[in-house]
Amino acid sequence: FLVGFAELVGFPVAGAPFRIAAGSLSATQGFDFIPVTLTAASGVWIADAIWFKAAHRKAGRVIDVACGLASNPFVCVTHVQRKLMETGPLYLVTAKLIPGVGNLMAAAAGLGGMSSQVFFPVNAVAALVWATLLVGIGWV
Numbered sequence: 620f621l622v623g624f625a626e627l628v629g630f631p632v633a634g635a636p637f638r639i640a641a642g643s644l645s646a647t648q649g650f651d652f653i654p655v656t657l658t659a660a661s662g663v664w665i666a667d668a669i670w671f672k673a674a675h676r677k678a679g680r681v682i683d684v685a686c687g688l689a690s691n692p693f694v695c696v697t698h699v700q701r702k703l704m705e706t707g708p709l710y711l712v713t714a715k716l717i718p719g720v721g722n723l724m725a726a727a728a729g730l731g732g733m734s735s736q737v738f739f740p741v742n743a744v745a746a747l748v749w750a751t752l753l754v755g756i757g758w759v
Contacts, residue, residue, distance in 0.1 A: 623662030623750070627722055628669065635753055642757020652758060660743075660750035667725035667742050674729025703727050708741045715745040716752065 626634035638659050645652045703710050703724070711728065715721040724745075728738050 620658045620662035623659050624666045625662075627663050627666030627725075629722070638750060638753035639757035642754035642759075644757075645754065646758040652754065656747070656750050656754045659754060660746040663746040663749065664743055667746065668739070670725035671729040671733075671735075671738055671742070674726045703733075704731055708733065708737050711738070711741045712745040712748055715749040721749070 622632055622634045622637040626632045641650070641655050641659065642652070644650050645655045702714070708728075711724050714724050725738075725742065728742075
């Protein structure tokens with residue numbers, strides 16, 4: 620939970636190895652796969668919710684912060700936001716799996732004016748798919 624939350628809020632944490640290790644522990648040490656996956660996904664979902672709400676309230680400041688965290692500040696949120704508007708909410712799910720893009724999706728959705736009724740359920744699916752994939756790799 621904490622690693623996923625910290626990673627998506629913007630701390631320089633490589634969370635994938637932690638989720639893969641958690642999956643490995645669920646396979647070898649008797650941890651239940653589903654609670655491990657749900658815990659990892661919930662940290663990500665909460666961090667994304669913070670970015671989404673912040674983007675609705677303080678758009679200019681969120682762009683400055685998010686672009687500072689991006690691996691390529693020149694492409695930044697505007698590219699992600701444009702792609703989101705072109706492909707729709709389903710892009711939230713697939714983009715979560717793209718390194719450097721998944722961290723910007725919540726801010727881009729907020730800046731793009733996506734409604735909370737659309738963002739929160741779609742983002743929950745995205746966080747769950749993302750966590751399941753990484754924990755599943757470790758489990759295998």
